[in-house]
Amino acid sequence: MQLPIVTIDAFTDTPFSGNPAAVCLLPGPLAEEGMQLIAAEMNLSETAFLQQTGPTEFKLKWFTPEKEVDLCGHATLASAFMLYIEEVVDENEEISFDTKSGVLKVKMVEGEIEMDFPLLATKEESHPYFADNFFGQKIVGSASLKGNWILELESFHQLEYVEPEFHLLAMHSDEGIIITSKGNENFDIYSRYFAPNLGINEDPVTGFAHCALIDYWHKKEGKTKLNAYQASKREGDMRLELIGERVKILGKAVKIFEGFLEV
Template identity: 40%
Template sequence: MKMYHVDAFTDQLFAGNPADVCLMDHFPSDEVLQNIAKENMLSETAYLVKDGTDKYQLRWFTPGGEIDLCGHATLATGFVVFQYCQPTSNLVRFETKSGELTVAYVDGHYQMNFPSYPLNQIPVTDEMTATFGVRPLAAYLARDLMCVLPSAADVRNYQLDAAQLAKLPGLLQNITAASDEPKYDSVSRCFAPKLDVLEDPVTGSSHCQIVPYWAQQLGKQQITAFQASPRTGVLYCENQGDRVSLSGDVVLYSVDELKIEE
């Protein structure tokens, strides 16, 4: 099977969030899918199967297991479909564990539309303060935990401790603050030690929680988000009520042939 290594949410190689996209005729066993993801050791490996209609079946695996929603690997998969499967199309539909997702090519960027996460506020705890080295201004919990830190410097300077992070609620743990750079609205970082991913470089699904928060706080629907991982990445976002539009750039690194036997 073909596997495409793609850097998402960036316009240059060796930045953004890398994902491997495997294009296949059918899904092999979950064990095989998991083993490929472990071998790749990226935060996400995406698996794509054409379902005989105008849609594709799409699944995502981390090294620690299957996940129900992933932004950067969906963006990467959309890029692969446009480049190698449907070069004359400007919209692709995916059937996933989170329902139908789409990727479109709009104004020079690849654009996704995802369901928003509800802003369920929870009490800030001493454990959160101990983990992040500063007391969060607020905390929210949906699938993931989001802690709002006092400053962008607090987000950038956080030295991650996987053991402490794993004790906090949420599948992923996100930290965010208002940006200290005028070209961005927010800054964030994302951690997933429960999925064997210490820090995810640029995270689309996290912004299904981050974008509604900053749209509410800033009184605007268009949010330009900077993820301050060592690789960094930029997401161009729009809050749409119960949906979030996430756009970004994509760069191809390599095309490989996997020799897999079930």
């Protein structure tokens, strides 16, 4: 059987930057074991699997090379972008994705993909191992969230200099660690995300992490809108808006590859 698959760079409009995701629109049901094998073969931070259930309704699942995850921003953006550019769904229509994190609504707004995601609550507390510094860089604030930690560094320059030892990160984290800092005249906040226990040493641009980062920075500074930059080697950016218990995430995408898998 042949399965169509595309690779899309999310949170960017420049090829070979942002966060690449593989997107597979399934012609019918596929066992989760098969999805995991495909995700391992694609070896990207996430592979998204879509199954159409209505004109603009889809089941959506996300897999890293090692496990299924509950929420993924860039692969959701990539999935919606693929559905629009391949004209599976008209650009004027809103898409509903049925996921492990509930129904996610996504639409096209002036050339950008706007996603309606759940807010991820954070709790101010010190990390049991990385309490004062993170691989030589001073920590000035920290918070926990489900499966992850946020560590705030003094400046975006220090954030960019961090060179983690991934075996230590894996020992002292569940899913991963988000590092963040205040931004500059270009962006309100900077961040990076490390998740060796998910099979992703460093994720290029992470939508779900920003559902927690906007909670962290809102509690710290009261902001409800942020221009965010993720300072990985591939780099990417997004716009965030906090609305109650939801987060609107806006970003762009570009298609890189399309083909078929023989399964």
